[in-house]
Amino acid sequence: MKDNYNIVIVGGGPAGLSAALEASKYTDKILLIDENLKAGGQLIKQTHKFFGSKNHHASERGINIAQELIKSIDSDKVEFLSGVSASGFYKPHTLLLEDKERLYRVNSDKFIFATGASENIIPFVNNDLPGVYGAGAVQTLMNLYGVVPGKRVLMIGAGNIGLIVSYQLFQCGVEIAGVVEASPYIGGYSVHAAKLRRMQIPIYTNHSIKAAYGDECVEKAVIAEVDSRWNIIKNTEKEFDVDTICLAVGLTPSTELLSQAGCDMVYVRELCGYVPKHDKFMETSISGVFVAGDASGIEEASAAMLEGRMAGLKACYDIEKFNRSEWINSISHIEFELKSLRSGPHGEKAVNGKKKIDIQR
Amino acid sequence: MRFLDHPILDFNSKDKKLVSFTFEGKTFNGYEGEPIAAALHDNGIKKLRISPKLKRNRGLFCAIGKCSSCLMKVDGIPNIRTCTEPLKQGMKVEYQNIKGDLPEVMS
Numbered sequence: 110m111k112d113n114y115n116i117v118i119v120g121g122g123p124a125g126l127s128a129a130l131e132a133s134k135y136t137d138k139i140l141l142i143d144e145n146l147k148a149g150g151q152l153i154k155q156t157h158k159f160f161g162s163k164n165h166h167a168s169e170r171g172i173n174i175a176q177e178l179i180k181s182i183d184s185d186k187v188e189f190l191s192g193v194s195a196s197g198f199y200k201p202h203t204l205l206l207e208d209k210e211r212l213y214r215v216n217s218d219k220f221i222f223a224t225g226a227s228e229n230i231i232p233f234v235n236n237d238l239p240g241v242y243g244a245g246a247v248q249t250l251m252n253l254y255g256v257v258p259g260k261r262v263l264m265i266g267a268g269n270i271g272l273i274v275s276y277q278l279f280q281c282g283v284e285i286a287g288v289v290e291a292s293p294y295i296g297g298y299s300v301h302a303a304k305l306r307r308m309q310i311p312i313y314t315n316h317s318i319k320a321a322y323g324d325e326c327v328e329k330a331v332i333a334e335v336d337s338r339w340n341i342i343k344n345t346e347k348e349f350d351v352d353t354i355c356l357a358v359g360l361t362p363s364t365e366l367l368s369q370a371g372c373d374m375v376y377v378r379e380l381c382g383y384v385p386k387h388d389k390f391m392e393t394s395i396s397g398v399f400v401a402g403d404a405s406g407i408e409e410a411s412a413a414m415l416e417g418r419m420a421g422l423k424a425c426y427d428i429e430k431f432n433r434s435e436w437i438n439s440i441s442h443i444e445f446e447l448k449s450l451r452s453g454p455h456g457e458k459a460v461n462g463k464k465k466i467d468i469q470r
Numbered sequence: 471m472r473f474l475d476h477p478i479l480d481f482n483s484k485d486k487k488l489v490s491f492t493f494e495g496k497t498f499n500g501y502e503g504e505p506i507a508a509a510l511h512d513n514g515i516k517k518l519r520i521s522p523k524l525k526r527n528r529g530l531f532c533a534i535g536k537c538s539s540c541l542m543k544v545d546g547i548p549n550i551r552t553c554t555e556p557l558k559q560g561m562k563v564e565y566q567n568i569k570g571d572l573p574e575v576m577s
Contacts, residue, residue: 144534144535144554145534145535145554146503146505146554146556156478156479170478172478172479192554194535227532227534227536227537228531228532228537230531237521237526237527237528237539238527238529239516239517239518239527239528239529239530240516240529241529241531242529242530242531242533243531243532243533243537245532245533245534246530246531246532246533246534246553249533249534249553250508250511250530250533251473252479254501254504254505254508255472255473255476255479255481256471256472256508256511256512257471257472257473258511258516258530259471260471280476280477280478281473281476282473282475325516325517325527326516326517326527326529363536
């Protein structure tokens with residue numbers, strides 16, 4: 110542990126790991142920190158195969174992508190600390206870190222915040238009852254530690270996460286009482302929905318959760334139909350005897366540190382929350398402060414990895430001497446991959462959102 | 471509850487070490503290094519905290535150290551995020567006194 114680093118990266122998920130890997134090709138003295146016990150972020154819980162083209166890790170499982178990234182990082186150049194939280198950023202060069210024993214500072218000219226996202230919660234009666242989990246928590250319990258949260262689950266949200274986690278629960282022998290979706294449509298890919306359909310798991314579109322009941326933990330859930338403005342329609346309630354309610358109702362970018370650092374922040378609906386304005390190199394309104402991955406707007410791991418590489422590369426550009434053609438080659442390669450990833454109907458939201466926070470330099 | 475057979479993942483590694491810990495005075499087992507909250511779940515304990523103001527029961531929610539729903543007293547120290555704190559042999563896990571008392575000895 111030193112006091113001064115060339116680059117400090119906060120968050121060891123797909124974006125942070127990719128940033129570290131890319132940066133370590135050109136420079137050393139890189140610090141990568143993560144709050145959790147293991148590096149890899151959400152990737153290490155993702156047992157499903159990725160979509161897209163070969164360049165975007167298609168048909169590889171998230172768990173294997175994480176292992177690949179972690180293995181390729183040169184520990185002589187990148188120092189990794191787990192179980193460490195970043196608690197404050199002080200312009201221009203100082204980040205405050207804490208672990209169980211102490212509070213300390215590290216200095217650097219370049220910071221990359223790849224802080225990810227946190228699970229959303231929705232309002233319903235007793236939504237704080239033990240047995241109500243975020244989908245990420247359920248994935249952590251079962252796919253990292255082999256522990257299932259209960260015997261019978263009601264899933265809220267039929268986006269990709271809701272569908273995938275339902276299937277993963279089924280793979281662990283848990284019964285899925287149903288998947289509840291407030292919109293008229295299943296938001297996730299039909300290949301995931303089809304897997305549930307084949308197992309005869311009902312998907313209730315135009316429904317939302319109204320209440321959870323139980324003495325100390327969840328014992329029952331009540332759902333009801335909703336109208337086009339998502340108001341509950343009377344006398345349409347359905348009851349389920351479940352011990353677990355899993356919420357897959359979206360994510361919010363974790364941007365507290367960037368906001369506290371003083372970056373220009375904008376609320377962008379398409380990116381699911383307050384996000385820092387940034388240029389195409391992922392540099393925010395504060396010079397030397399970068400963002401990457403879900404913290405710059407909710408997308409998928411493939412986009413996070415490319416954004417991480419971009420931030421890592423640009424941070425090095427200001428430190429090390431680059432051959433001009435090598436620089437242009439590397440940048441345009443990542444730009445091309447990002448663009449192709451976001452092409453098509455599923456990428457439209459991200460493209461529109463990113464336009465709203467673009468900084469032209 | 472743990473599962474042993476999974477089509478993709480392998481949880482039967484021989485490197486896993488079973489350790490014992492106490493929760494509210496009773497002895498339980500869990501695997502060394504897994505989060506305390508995972509070990510508690512395996513033993514059927516889902517209520518991890520009581521909310522400070524309205525005294526409502528709280529369980530595991532985010533499991534990544536963000537939501538503070540799983541804060542407990544571990545070896546006398548309150549406000550430990552049991553979702554990210556690794557389990558060790560002989561740990562003493564308890565409900566904390568709402569916001570948590572100052573530990574008697576801080577070294």
